[in-house]
Amino acid sequence: MSLLAGVDVGGTKIQVVVTSPDLEVIGQSRGPTPAAGGPPAVVDALCALLDEARRQAGADGLAAIGVGAPGTIEKATGVVARSPNLAGWMDPFPLGPELERRTGARVGVDNDVHAGMLGELRLGAARGLRDVLGVWFGTGVGGAVVLDGALRSGPHGASGEIGHVCVRVGGRRCGCGRRGCLEAYAGRASMERRARRLMAEGRRTDLFRIMEHRGLDHLTSGVFARALAAGDDLAQDLIDEAVAAAGSGIASVVNVLDVEAVVIGGGLGTRLGEPFVARVAAAMQPHLFVTGAARVVPAALGDLAGALGGAAAAADLVTPVRRPARRRASGTG
């Protein structure tokens, strides 16, 4: 039996699953992302975790491995060009080829949000759908586009950057240097910068007290969730702004793409859950050209979306992609 593996490389942890050809999980492992040593240390950690999950599955080898990683990925070559969220990953590194050499398996590499969306498409919230926009709220805001049943890459491999849709010309400064990006309002890191500035200007908030109480050095999704639950005024304002920006930015993209559904995922999106998804859906409505055009649903696979998407991508490496039958009616297009 040709077993597959999916790997989700995150800024703090690495998640691995080993699956049957039909994506049933039969082994998994999880470990911290090396904080030093750069790409070679990450490769060593990946190989150890792959071995662990493979042994758990009782398998001798793996047919293919799909990896989701943060940063700029050259899908065709498996090179991770830049990965600001992985310690010491400053220069392009051929992660795919190196893993192929070490494991003997075929390896594909894609960005983490695309991998997560593929997981949701094959096994999660977007199962059976053909036209879907994925929006991942985390440190930043990432996105992925599924059209006619296939994850879109694009000629520059840059499809899906919904975090850098401009929702306000000349608006708030984004981490990318531009102004008015959706991410500047709805990315966790931007929201933290905003909170620090407003607190420095005298605004009262429990956000940083909660952070310190939990021994953290930044405002995690959990900190935001707890502050919201406690009725923290600043946290509420930041989420209100994030929801308004998300409603406008996502609806704009839906107007151009015409999709059936929007899947909301990512660390912050998943942590804030259904109430956040419902608020984003409501904020989209005034901007939608076709009323109620797209269902808005939360991602269903949680922490495993990226690794399961990696396994789905691995399956595509060894067998042709199966797409659902075309539903488009005949016409002039």
Add this chain to the structure above:
Amino acid sequence: MSLLAGVDVGGTKIQVVVTSPDLEVIGQSRGPTPAAGGPPAVVDALCALLDEARRQAGADGLAAIGVGAPGTIEKATGVVARSPNLAGWMDPFPLGPELERRTGARVGVDNDVHAGMLGELRLGAARGLRDVLGVWFGTGVGGAVVLDGALRSGPHGASGEIGHVCVRVGGRRCGCGRRGCLEAYAGRASMERRARRLMAEGRRTDLFRIMEHRGLDHLTSGVFARALAAGDDLAQDLIDEAVAAAGSGIASVVNVLDVEAVVIGGGLGTRLGEPFVARVAAAMQPHLFVTGAARVVPAALGDLAGALGGAAAAADLVTPVRRPARRRASGTG
């Protein structure tokens, strides 16, 4: 030989071409859009113009006809649901089936911007490209999306509505009732509403003098072009705002779709020409996630784009769509 026809139904005129199967024009005709009589009068006018172009081509019959029309089109059925720019077209009318009955040819109907983009894709500025965004600046701002070599329709047939991308949350009121839409800044009708309001508030402009001098009752693209050439301050401000909104809105969509090129067309886009296209391209750059990601080019077919696109759609009705070979590299997606 199976001849094809393409029809572009505009608010003021109807353009027809008759072509060979490889889209060479061998007959054409043009006439005014009936100002009274509703859909039946439009069908009569279409049939007369089709006969004229067909006789010019020396043909006995037509194999297929592709029609581009303004308004809300149900591609699958050929019904034009609503067409605010066609006089008396208040209720859904089965334009496709009625033309099939009258002509004996197969008929496909799509919206005018999609038809124009298909013309540019097969014969004009986007020839040979696979991933293109078309933006048509006219009375409103329309759009069309070509992905993997095919014009995208979408599950609601509503793909491409870039005019209703929100470029400023809570911004200027759009003709659609929403706020901050690209069309509210860059559509000819919105620009005229803005000009009338500013003039009423005492702002000086020659726009309406030029309009009256030419015996017109609204600010045509030509009026804007002439006022710009004469250095009219208000016209310049309106175009500046249109360019800024277009730069932001188009770049946002390019960030999500990742396309090779943006084609700028429509009455206003074509009339303002290269300088306008160059300014929109420059205004996009600060918002692009991948620097220089997409070339920005003017539409090449002018007034004939819609009719030629109709003929291309007619060709697709009688033969399978030929797409360029896939260039996408293998990967995890």
